[in-house]
Amino acid sequence: MTAVAEGTTLAAVDLGSNSFHMIVGRVTEGELVIVDRIKEMVRLAGGLDPETRDLDAETQERALACLERFGQRLNHLPAVNVRAVGTNTLRSARNAGAFRERAEAALGHRIEIVAGMEEARLIYLGVTRSLAGEGRQLVMDIGGGSTEFIIGTGPEPETLESLHMGCVSTSRAHFPEGRITEKAADRARRAVASELEPIRGRFRRQGWERAIGASGTIRSVARVLAAQEWAPPETITADGLKKLWKRLLKAGSAEEAKLKGLKEERLPVFAGGAAVLTTAMEVLGIEEMEVSDGAMREGLLQDLLGRLHHTDVRGRTVESLCQRYHVDTEHAARVAATAGGLLDQLEPEADDDRPWYLEWAARLHEIGLDIAHSSYHKHGAYILANADMAGFSRAEQAILAALVRAHRRKFRRDTFDTVDPARRQDVARLAILLRLAAALHRSRDDTALPQPEVKEDGTTWTLTFPAGWLEEHPLTVTDLETEADFLADAGYTLRFGDTGTG
Structure with missing residues (x-):
């Protein structure tokens, strides 16, 4: 691997459970400057059968079409300059392996599936790069199928958790067809609180000086609160969320609530995301949350830059x-x-x-x-x-x-x-x-x-040592003979000798 040259283009692709994101950056004076962003609402988690855990064909085709479009933007970039990752839904899907093969062909680049803790680390990295600040902070990111919570100081995460709840999964489970009732909202909040229970005490004991929210659900709620003048811009407050739920319950659906600032594509998953956010803030005792532009995709780019810089x-x-x-x-x-x-x-x-x-x-x-x-x-x-x-x-x-x-x-x-x-x-x-x-x-x-000389010819491997060395090291000869037997059982041939035997 080589150092990163000025003007090098890097790209990150985030195959989220709700949206797919692509972000492209150019290295300028050792820093990444974002030059392009593309987002498509794919709702991958919505195509995951709750019984079989398979992604349905329609959702796969929608996702592949999106990745083909991303691939057109990335086809000139070498593999080392691109990092693409899948998250909760691809962690969960039984047929994720078969889908990933097709997805890689569509994108033209390898796709990794990251664990929840790694997703949390990348989210924290992306958030801290976009919101500088001192002191301990709590970062929350609500995705389509999982929600990540991270406590850290400065750029270093200290505690990371990934819970199985998100805007898509919660909406599907508790607000089918977008209907919002008191009973459904109560069920959703109790389910979210149950997920949070194992981390509640530990997180509250650690404490934090500022709470930061990231990704689509939280940014969407913040836009809605600001548009209704229920909270300052780029901020979520407990009081603002109470007003939001009063409106949602009265209307019976996010669509009927006629909320200014709410994009149409967000309507099917808005109630589930709001339930996760509201309950998490209540359980963790958060009265106010800042909203970050940075998220996992920005973290991916920074992590990729670090790899290329040998850090x-x-x-x-x-x-x-x-x-x-x-x-x-x-x-x-x-x-x-x-x-x-x-x-x-x-x-x-x-x-x-x-x-x-x-x-x-x-x-x-x-x-x-x-x-x-x-x-x-x-x-x-x-x-x-x-x-x-x-x-x-x-x-x-x-x-x-x-x-x-x-x-x-x-x-x-x-x-x-x-x-x-x-x-x-x-x-x-x-x-x-x-x-x-x-x-x-x-x-x-x-x-x-x-250092012995090594040669490989199909399934035959040959090691050649300096003259007389093997004779002086009979135990090594025994070890290599044993190794040759093990490899032979697997269909390989190991030969070894010294320059005096050839």
Whole structure:
């Protein structure tokens, strides 16, 4: 990866549960200047069958058509300059994998599905970039299928939560066909309060100096309150929300309420979003909330810029995991250096993300030892597949988990079943490199290891060492023989020798 040149164009695509957003920025004097924004109301969550958890065909086609339009704007950008992510609905949909393949073809770029905690981190990053300020702050973002709550100080988030409630899901569950009644509103508020109960005490104890709201639902409510003169511009107040609900209940629907400032496209999900917002402010004791222009898409752009500037939060996450699970970092660094050296020989100009995955997996390959030595590679894989890892998408965590799971003992092909099919072969190759590096450093000796020459010819791998080195290290020979047996069971051939045998 290279430094970001002046004038470089970056783009972020947010496949939200209600709306799809695309934002394009240009690097100017090291900062991102937004040059284009596109938003389309797709209502992805509205097409999720509550029983089967499948996205229906009509919604998929609507989403794909939107992504094709986005793709026309992005088709000139290299993959490294674009980051596209899916959120709650794609986390939940049973057929998300099949849809994502079609979506990637329509967009022309890879799409990641991020966990709720990562979504929350990106939201906080986007909000804090758009609203500077000191002190502790609470950020709330109501999406179509989930709502994120983050407490942080300055640019650093401290507490993150993602709850399964949003404007689309709440509207579908409690305000079908847009009907608003006292009974329905009460049910909706009780359901939202129930979701909030596990975090209420912890968040209120932490406290904050300012509350900030982000994304479409909150901005829509703020516009309505300001248009009716129920609250100052860009502000939501508890008193303003009381007046809003009085109007909604009297009218019986958002459409009949004839609210100035409310866009027609927002009508079907307005009541559900307002119920989530009102209840959250009541439960958390918020009297007034500022509204931010920044949200997850702005956070995505900033995170992408950081990756290209080599200030990737994923590196800090790996370091944090190493500390948490008491990794022998010196040994892990030696394994990483050897694995990276082998990859450099095979692909000396690799400029994609594979060198990073290999390095991170090497640094994390022994985290499972903190649980138990027996099957520690399986423990490590479980941690990496399921932990909240800032900066990593689910697909990226699946890659790391597969690499760690495959770095020792049996080399099973089905280990890679959780990896994106388009990447399985590459990840299997990285796993072999990690296996070889781990085997070469099994003695845990800090003496410098000569970098063997590596060659790959189909399923045959060959390692060549300096003359006489293998003879001086008979245990390494035994380790490589064992490794050759494991690889042979998976259909690979490992040959090794020294320059004196060739």
